[in-house]
Amino acid sequence: MGFPGTWMTESESVVYRVVPKCACSTIGQIMYYSDHGTFFDGDIHDAETGLHKWAHEHSQPKITANVRDHRSYAFTCVRNPYTRILSSFFDKICGIQRNGKRYRGNLVPLLVQKYGIEVGEPETNFEFDQIRSFRRFLLFARDTIRWRRPMEPDIHWSAMSGHISTFIVNGGRYDRIFWTEQFNDGMQKVLDAIDTPHEIRLDRIPRFNESEGHGPKRAHPVEDYFDDLSMHLVYEIYKKDFNLFRYDFQNPANKMPTGEIDLDEVHAKLGE
Template sequence: MTETESMVYRVVPKCACSTIGQIMYYSDHGAFFDGDIHDAQDGIIKWAQEENQKKIERNVKTHKSFAFTCVRNPYTRILSSFFDKICGIQRNGKRYRGNLVPLLIQKYGIEVGSPEDNFDFDQIKSFRRFLLFTRDTIKFRRPMDPDIHWSAMSGHVSTFIHNGGTYDHIFWTENFNVGMKKVLDNVKTPQKVNLKTIPRFNESAGHGPERAHPVEDYFDDLSMHLMWEIYRKDFELFKYDFDNPGNKLPIGDIDLHEVHKKLGS
């Protein structure tokens, strides 16, 4: 939430959350946060700050401010999670979540490469094995609980509704400027935001290897079956094309009434 309570944003990981956070910060202060917005301890109000939880709760339950979130194509989102979190070296110079990558290498036979070998490994084979691991964490909670970066978007979106929130707008990462403009058109902010000049804050860029193949090459018939098993609600509610992994664009309009009805129950 912005400090001025002009808007409330339900963060969904891997869906332009760094850029949205920086826009919110800028709309209050006229400058971007110097660093990763996820590290900001002041200048923006977060649920992780215990002293601010009551303030957010009051705002959300009374629907005081314009509330929104942003979603992304499930195929490109899970690929991004793989290359950033599994293959990549994090900002602290270490692998994500310590022993996670060794666990994946041991139990699922995944290869991730390293900066020393220029991340030379079979991306498609390793990604498909990672997808099997993802399914195991989400469906069976083993060998660990699902991580926020690959748990379903509908799960993230639903907690806001379950806790008394109502969305005014849900938009797509793939049509970012149009969606974010609708948010800014509906709120009053101390600082004017010009979306055309806002940079993209991709905090995961440069962490790991570049994707070497088109999106559709990573998903064979079995992979698509797993994607449907894990992310069916994401495809259906946010109107993405399940049948064609190569089409990252939505194929319909998000129905807010449907989202609240199906995720609120």
């Protein structure tokens, strides 16, 4: 299976396992800058050169050799499951994508027809009942993850533990997993542990949120979107994420972690 979703600097200073909706655009740009002294002009996900990616066939042998021998510092980044699934909904379901179209072509019409979801339109300033539609989207996300219907689960709302486990199962080991909610602190510890051709000053790095401005703004506090049933569905989908990465399932309003991540526990439970 190899190491899907893995990026590595060309200098092999660091290895990163991408987790969608967890600051991956900013992290990718930091990695690119650390090698080249400049940011990639565009969405880093579109970069064909300047960064080794598992999706590029020529990069696969280099990534495999590096990760299997643990030659470089390896890390990933996680996010509160409540805010992550909300972000996926507003970006991928309600938003207009970089190509000017809806995400995955017929996905939104399918959701409208089968789940009664509304997403709004740019022409009407995306006016719709966000809470009702989001809760219906949660049913769809649960159906894709639990029963793989009406489609396979999408990478943007499948569990973080699933993404992170592929790296471990295939022979990799993480040196650090940090939270987007404490991004500068976590990313600085990664940078302190590696040598890069170009120095990174985190206080001068912009946030690269490629999905921003392409869809509706969240109109309510996070906790308003989750009633008892919604919380139950979220826990059913993301139980491992809450437990391993120390997020507060009981309180959707608390986006901050409640304890330290135990790397040995992560490797033991996700390496089975």
